[in-house]
Amino acid sequence: MFKKRISLALVLLLCVGLLAGCGQKAPEEAEQPSENQVPAEEQLKIAMTTDVGGVNDQSFNQSAWEGLQRAEKELGIVANYKESKQDADYGPNMETLLDDENNLIWGIGFKMGDLVKEEAEKNPDQKYAIIDYAYDETPENLVGVVFKAEQPSFLVGYIAAKMTKTGKVGFVGGVTGNVIDGFEYGYKAGVKAANNGTEVLTQYADSFTDSAKGKAIANQMYKDGADIVFHAAGGVGDGVIEAAKEQNKFAIGVDRDQNALAPENVITSAMKRVDNAVFNMAKDLKEGKFPGGTTVVYGLKEGGVDIAPTSDKHVPADILKEVEDLKQQIINEKIVVPYNEETFNEFK
Incomplete structure (x- = not known):
């Protein structure tokens, strides 16, 4: 029994000396970096x-x-x-x-x-x-x-004109400039393309952060008869969407799919895939x-802009089918969407 204990002790000492523990993996068995792991x-x-x-x-x-x-x-x-x-x-x-x-x-x-x-x-x-x-x-x-922000704006403008029950829709901009011009005039061109006489109410907040001002502008537009308001105004748009919820009206989001902010009120969004x-x-x-x-x-052709994937929650299937046709016409350059006042006047 004494000899067996000595033998066992020697084995354990050998393991410690060679591998710092018998359970340690040999170098060739060590875990390798995963395929996506970068040093x-x-x-x-x-x-x-x-x-x-x-x-x-x-x-x-x-x-x-x-x-x-x-x-x-x-x-x-x-x-x-x-x-x-x-x-x-x-x-x-x-x-x-x-x-x-x-x-x-x-x-x-x-x-x-x-x-x-x-x-x-x-x-x-x-x-x-x-x-x-x-x-x-x-x-x-x-x-x-x-x-090409004018392209998804055109599509949501068409949707707004097709879905309005009052014949009036709104646009709330943040700060005037080339970028927001694309949203505004693309939207107005889409409304025009619906060819049903829909009027567009327009106002700028001179801010991208003042949500209270966005809410006040949208509330006034709803009071003046608009039932759908599209914003391209950053944080100002949070107020627009809040007004839509409180007034039980519709809003259109921007940049991302903003339906989650008001699932029953944001009918679509003009997305820029930043x-x-x-x-x-x-x-x-x-x-x-x-x-x-x-x-x-x-642009649409490059997969960089589009309407929100949640659009089918509120937008009727027949209108979405028309929108898909408009997309292809834009991609094929049969429709060239205006991006400022000058090109909008030419479009009209």
Whole structure:
């Protein structure tokens, strides 16, 4: 018995000496990285500075962050963001992301257009991209990304004109400019294309954050006879949708599918797939195909805009069938949707 105990002790000591524990795997049996796991030193770092709407704006900032989160999950990048509470935050946020040594820095929103270009020119070895801005001359380390917002706006305008019971619909804009012009005049063209005499009430909030003002504008439009109101106004649109809920009227969302904000009242949304654009840029960067010095344009043809997938909850099937036909006409350029007042007047 004594000899057996000595033998067992020797075996245990041998195991400890050779493998630091008999249960440890031999080197060739050690777990290997999963197929999608990227070594930390090779991971791309991509970050974004939000517009003043913030990362949870239920609109394009949130959509951009969702695109980065998807890239983190599927491509193995490291995603981050800095949130802007006011315009004065844009510059410091950009500097912070530069100091953090990100491979690509995004500016989300046209209000950062001049600043992002200045940063790109000051830091030629740093890659930048911006949503909703196109430059006459784009630095080689910068990419502008724009959307044909007039195209989904045309489609929701057609839906509004077909579904109105009062012959009046509304449009609430945030701040006037080229980007919101696309929404406004695309929407008006879609209403016009329905060819049933529907009137469009229009008002701007001069803000992208004042939801109380959006609610007041929408309430007045409903009082004046509109029964459907489309907003392209960021956080202002939260007030528009709240007014629709309280008045038991309809609203049309923007940028993301906003039906979840008021399932019985948001009948459709004019979507800009900012998430897809951000994800695609991360994919291109990882593959060494960063399109610096250019502007990337997303429309229906490129899968960058559309109406919300929840549209079939409220929009009749026959109208959606007509919308699908209109989509194809736009993709095939049989219909060229106007994007500002001049092209709208020509369209009429």
